[in-house]
Amino acid sequence: MKSRKPIYLDYNATTPIDPAVLRAMLPYFKEHFGNPSSNHPYGKLVKGALNTAREQVANLIGAKPNEIFFTSGGTESNNYAIIGTAFAKMDEGRHILTSQIERPSILKPLRYLEEKFGFKVTYLPVDEHGIVNPSDVEQAIIDETILITIMHANNEVGTIEPIEKIGRIAKEKDVVFHTDAAQSCGKIEVYVDKLNVNLLTVAGHKLYAPKGIGALYIKTGNTIDKFIHGAGQEMGRRPGTENVPYIVGLGHACEIASDMLHDFGQRAKTLRDQLYNEIFDGLGEENMKLNGHPELRLPNTLNISIKGIVGEELLSQIPEIAASTGSACHAGSTEPSGVLLALDLTREQALGALRLSLGRWSTQEEVYEASQLIVGNVKSKRTNNNGSQIISLESEKGTREPS
Ligand SMILES: Cc1ncc(COP(=O)(O)O)c(C=O)c1O
Numbered sequence: 001m002k003s004r005k006p007i008y009l010d011y012n013a014t015t016p017i018d019p020a021v022l023r024a025m026l027p028y029f030k031e032h033f034g035n036p037s038s039n040h041p042y043g044k045l046v047k048g049a050l051n052t053a054r055e056q057v058a059n060l061i062g063a064k065p066n067e068i069f070f071t072s073g074g075t076e077s078n079n080y081a082i083i084g085t086a087f088a089k090m091d092e093g094r095h096i097l098t099s100q101i102e103r104p105s106i107l108k109p110l111r112y113l114e115e116k117f118g119f120k121v122t123y124l125p126v127d128e129h130g131i132v133n134p135s136d137v138e139q140a141i142i143d144e145t146i147l148i149t150i151m152h153a154n155n156e157v158g159t160i161e162p163i164e165k166i167g168r169i170a171k172e173k174d175v176v177f178h179t180d181a182a183q184s185c186g187k188i189e190v191y192v193d194k195l196n197v198n199l200l201t202v203a204g205h206k207l208y209a210p211k212g213i214g215a216l217y218i219k220t221g222n223t224i225d226k227f228i229h230g231a232g233q234e235m236g237r238r239p240g241t242e243n244v245p246y247i248v249g250l251g252h253a254c255e256i257a258s259d260m261l262h263d264f265g266q267r268a269k270t271l272r273d274q275l276y277n278e279i280f281d282g283l284g285e286e287n288m289k290l291n292g293h294p295e296l297r298l299p300n301t302l303n304i305s306i307k308g309i310v311g312e313e314l315l316s317q318i319p320e321i322a323a324s325t326g327s328a329c330h331a332g333s334t335e336p337s338g339v340l341l342a343l344d345l346t347r348e349q350a351l352g353a354l355r356l357s358l359g360r361w362s363t364q365e366e367v368y369e370a371s372q373l374i375v376g377n378v379k380s381k382r383t384n385n386n387g388s389q390i391i392s393l394e395s396e397k398g399t400r401e402p403s
Pocket of ligand 1: 012013072073074075076078103105151153154155180181182183203204205212213214
């Protein structure tokens with residue numbers, strides 16, 4: 001029997017490398033191997049490639065090339081933004097604002113600052129759609145607040161935060177504002193000036209570049225301490241010989257994402273809504289709940305809770321689908337996602353969640369097949385259980401994970 005690859009519905013966890021990105025990278029593993037710091041033709045050629053990539057990343061987010069610093073990915077960019085700002089500004093104050101639905105690469109460096117350096121962090125709640133209220137941000141700012149870090153779009157439910165409004169408040173109050181745009185770059189418009197941010201995180205593998213490469217946007221004039229110490233690469237702000245092939249790949253991926261942004265958004269949204277409608281038609285309104293904001297959401301992201309199922313169990317029974325029940329970092333854990341609990345879902349609703357995220361190569365046929373597999377499996381489970389195991393979506397609320 002010919003085995004088929006599972007239908008990939010986990011583009012928020014990672015994306016495959018675009019073949020055009022790979023083609024652009026390959027010469028930099030072979031003939032263009034020079035060190036960008038070398039003052040001879042081998043070095044100059046790759047230095048030029050770095051400059052092009054810097055421009056390509058800058059163009060995607062409306063920044064200047066000299067405001068782009070290459071890193072090893074989203075995690076490093078987030079750590080650099082937070083720890084770098086904290087160390088540069090700790091004499092002015094030790095208070096930071098964030099939300100309860102951030103990634104570990106935001107929450108863990110914040111914990112580190114709390115435990116080792118006596119910082120105080122306010123973890124702002126979100127509403128039932130996962131939105132941070134800008135007036136909560138305004139009220140939480142105190143004289144000692146030196147940084148606000150709030151993600152642009154949530155990786156699990158896709159909710160897009162009101163970054164522009166929060167940025168305006170941060171600007172008025174003269175507080176540095178960072179946003180983790182790992183999930184939004186390449187999926188929706190991300191323009192640093194419009195968003196009013198000082199710092200912004202880009203992660204390569206969420207936009208069809210390789211894993212292990214990313215960038216931090218640092219607005220001109222922004223004070224931030226160096227995170228890694230060494231030689232003078234990256235304008236002295238991120239030492240270490242540059243990962244040239246991956247940087248070239250990131251640049252190319254940003255250029256492609258820029259060109260495709262509008263069409264991708266339309267196409268992903270159509271497929272996502274088809275997926276939702278087909279599952280909805282199969283299971284009925286009373287058996288499913290949409291998680292995240294109905295409109296202010298990434299066009300490719302569908303997160304639903306299905307009544308009476310445990311997401312992990314369901315997906316283990318459908319090997320034809322590769323999807324997620326929370327973020328990739330929660331994989332293997334049976335604990336409900338802290339993000340979903342922060343949106344006030346019950347423990348059962350959170351455990352019954354599926355995250356289905358679409359991408360550049362998702363097709364209508366795949367969406368149809370996936371929806372039929374999900375509906376068929378849920379229904380057969382119901383029949384086998386004779387309805388007795390069905391968990392109410394309205395049952396008792398779960399305990400919140402520490403944020
Ligand atoms: C919103 C967000 N930020 C940061 C990261 C971490 O990025 P990286 O895997 O490049 O370290 C992820 C990855 O899942 C993410 O979804």
